[in-house]
Every structure is written in structure tokens, then in C-alpha cells.
Amino acid sequence: MKIAVIAGGRTAEAEGTLGSAEQLARAAAELGHHTSLVSVEAAGHPQDRMSALLKAAEHDVAIPLIPGLEGTLEFLDVPYVGSSPVAAGIAAHKGLFNDLLVAAGLGKVRYVYGSGPEVLSMWQKADMSLPVFVKPARLGASYGISRVTTAHELSDAINAAAEHDPVVLIEESVPTPFTEYEVPIIAGREIVSAPPGQVCLPQAAEWHDTLSKYSLDAETSRTISRTGDAELDSRLMEAALAAASLAGVACAARVDLFVDAHGQVYVGEINALPGQGFNSNFPRIFELAGFSRPRQLELMIDSALFHRQLKRAGAYAF
Missing domain, CATH: 3.40.50.20 (Rossmann fold)
Structure with missing residues (x-):
């Protein structure tokens, strides 16, 4: 092939x-x-x-x-x-995806999004708590994201995000302390997923920023581990699959989730083009579940061919 x-x-x-x-x-x-x-x-x-x-x-x-x-x-x-153009667009737009989560009643922190010039006013009217994360609405790998702890930092953070995307999202932090998890999904003839992986950041990292994901040091100090908690795994998997279904993603996706000290599950983001690099979490979590990288690729290819068959049969149109 x-x-x-x-x-x-x-x-x-x-x-x-x-x-x-x-x-x-x-x-x-x-x-x-x-x-x-x-x-x-x-x-x-x-x-x-x-x-x-x-x-x-x-x-x-x-x-x-x-x-x-x-x-x-x-x-x-x-x-x-990959996903259909519509599903991929929803997954890529953090604001629209958040709207779907809220409408479905899934756990989500408060947020606002809009153009750079207007989003500061929207944040003020929403009376959101600090700290917040300021993000480009349509960019991954944590580029352009700032963690803001004081109000006077917001303007600079918004400008930094707007350098990547004119649409900027401001989102409250999940109540601390919290733990971050990720669930990888391959959706084709059937949905294949792996138990959640817990993200353990390098000691110096406050959050999962670009440096903690891609620096050479991160490759040796950032780890992914299994939760060892079957009940928690079940709740995380349920939330991840519900989020993936809402967005309509196919073939490959990764859902990011958080759990606070009281056990409340929050959905963070969904990535419909998850990284496949040496240190990327999507393949690493599948590897923990016994899926080699060739096996993962085999499943993704089969899902691509399956969805093309559906389209040709008239089952859906993009």
C-alpha cells in the first residue's frame, strides 16, 4: 500500500x-x-x-x-x-467545542471567546475567577497559550494569543489540585480506545505548556502512566467517548480531561489530529495498552478506508 x-x-x-x-x-x-x-x-x-x-x-x-x-x-x-471537514472544524475550534460540551451537560469550566479586542470585555462581564488560560481558539500544541494569575497580565496574554488566531478564548483553570488525563480513540468500523493515561509533568512545569511537551528534557522527565483505578477509568472513558461523539470525530482523536480533588471530571479539549511523534501521548498511551505503533497505524488506515466506503455508499456527505 x-x-x-x-x-x-x-x-x-x-x-x-x-x-x-x-x-x-x-x-x-x-x-x-x-x-x-x-x-x-x-x-x-x-x-x-x-x-x-x-x-x-x-x-x-x-x-x-x-x-x-x-x-x-x-x-x-x-x-x-482524519475526521470529516465539519467535525475537524468543530474539534479545532476550542470555543465551539466548549459550547457543545456545555449543551450536552458534560463537565466544563467557565469560558468566553471572541475577537481579541472584545474578549477582555467579555471576561470582565463574565466575572470569572483567576487564574485563567488565554488561548488561540484554533491552534494546538499549547502554542500561544498563557496562564494568567493577575488581571493586569490579561492584555498581553490576549495579544500573544491573537498573534496566532484572531479568535481568542479565555478559560478558567480547573480547581486545584487537579490531575490531567488523556484518552486516545481510533474510530472506524468500531471504536477502539485505550485506558486513560495520566499526564505527569516535568517538575519545573506548572502546566502542560509547549516546552513541557517538546523540549529534550521533557522527553526524559514527562511520563504517562496508567491510573490503576478501574472506576475512574470508566468515568474518564465515558466522558471521552461522549465528547468524541459530540464532535463527530473519526479515525484518530485524543481527548484531554481533568479530575479535581473532589473527583469531578472536566473535559478539556479534543484533538482530531493527534501527534504521532516519538514522545506524543496518543501513541504512547495506546502502547501502554499493548497496541504497537504498526498496529495503531493498521487500525487508522482501516478506519480511513471504512469512512471512504460510507461516503461512496451515500451514507453521509461532507
Whole structure:
């Protein structure tokens, strides 16, 4: 099978996609598949970027590591590991996803979102408690996120987030102390998930920021472990699957959750393009459950082919 791994792009996450592409190529080789890296450069003419994407149409399946390509791949009729354009857009927009969580009655801290100039006023009217996290609404890997403990820091934090996205989200912190968990999901012919992984941060990290995720030190000091609590696992899995169902994600997703000192479960975010790098939590948690990286890739490829069959049968349209 010929697999196109699409990496690069124009956001701050571009460099991280190359590490994911390398690990996917290794897993594909173990399965006997041929992998091509389709690199989409940030600079250059749009026609050059489109020419690069057209190479994906020459493959049996594509794995996009860049958000926003789902519609293009649907148009090209290429099976791809990812969610439909609508579901991917909902998952990528932290504000819209939060709205769904609240409407469904799932645990969620208070939040507001809007354009950079207006979101400060929205926060003031909402009378939200500090500390808060200020985030670009549509960017992952914790880029552009600030933890704010005093009101006078908010303007700078909003400006920092707005450098990445004109839509900015301000979200209360989960009551401390809390513990962070992640649940990986592969949704195809059936839903395959692994028991939650508990995120243990490097000692110097206050929260799961970009440095704690991607620094060389993080690779040796940040750990993922099993909870060892069957009842907690069950509640976390239930919340994660409900969140994934709300967003309508497919093929691969990772749900981030938090549990406070009283056992209250809060849904953080959902990632419909989870990282596949050496130190990425999605594959590492599956590995803890006995799923090798080649087996994970095998399941993701099968899910991509399954969803293309549904589309061709007229079961749904993007």
C-alpha cells in the first residue's frame, strides 16, 4: 500500500509534524507499506502548495498532519486518516467545542471567546475567577497559550494569543489540585480506545505548556502512566467517548480531561489530529495498552478506508 504523509504547513505546529511523519514512516515500513512525505511549505505560491497536495491523490491513503486539509482530500476523493471537514472544524475550534460540551451537560469550566479586542470585555462581564488560560481558539500544541494569575497580565496574554488566531478564548483553570488525563480513540468500523493515561509533568512545569511537551528534557522527565483505578477509568472513558461523539470525530482523536480533588471530571479539549511523534501521548498511551505503533497505524488506515466506503455508499456527505 502507498501512504502519503502530509506534513509542514503554515502554523507554529509545522515543525512538530515532521517528527510525527518520521514515526509513521517507521510503523508503515514494519507493515510492508511504502510511505511518501508530502511536504507543504509555508512560503511560496499557493499553486505550489496545491501541486504538493495533488501528490496525495496518487496514493492509496493519506495521513494529513496539517489541520484544514480535510475538505481538499474529500474533493480529491482520497481516503485519509482524519475526521470529516465539519467535525475537524468543530474539534479545532476550542470555543465551539466548549459550547457543545456545555449543551450536552458534560463537565466544563467557565469560558468566553471572541475577537481579541472584545474578549477582555467579555471576561470582565463574565466575572470569572483567576487564574485563567488565554488561548488561540484554533491552534494546538499549547502554542500561544498563557496562564494568567493577575488581571493586569490579561492584555498581553490576549495579544500573544491573537498573534496566532484572531479568535481568542479565555478559560478558567480547573480547581486545584487537579490531575490531567488523556484518552486516545481510533474510530472506524468500531471504536477502539485505550485506558486513560495520566499526564505527569516535568517538575519545573506548572502546566502542560509547549516546552513541557517538546523540549529534550521533557522527553526524559514527562511520563504517562496508567491510573490503576478501574472506576475512574470508566468515568474518564465515558466522558471521552461522549465528547468524541459530540464532535463527530473519526479515525484518530485524543481527548484531554481533568479530575479535581473532589473527583469531578472536566473535559478539556479534543484533538482530531493527534501527534504521532516519538514522545506524543496518543501513541504512547495506546502502547501502554499493548497496541504497537504498526498496529495503531493498521487500525487508522482501516478506519480511513471504512469512512471512504460510507461516503461512496451515500451514507453521509461532507
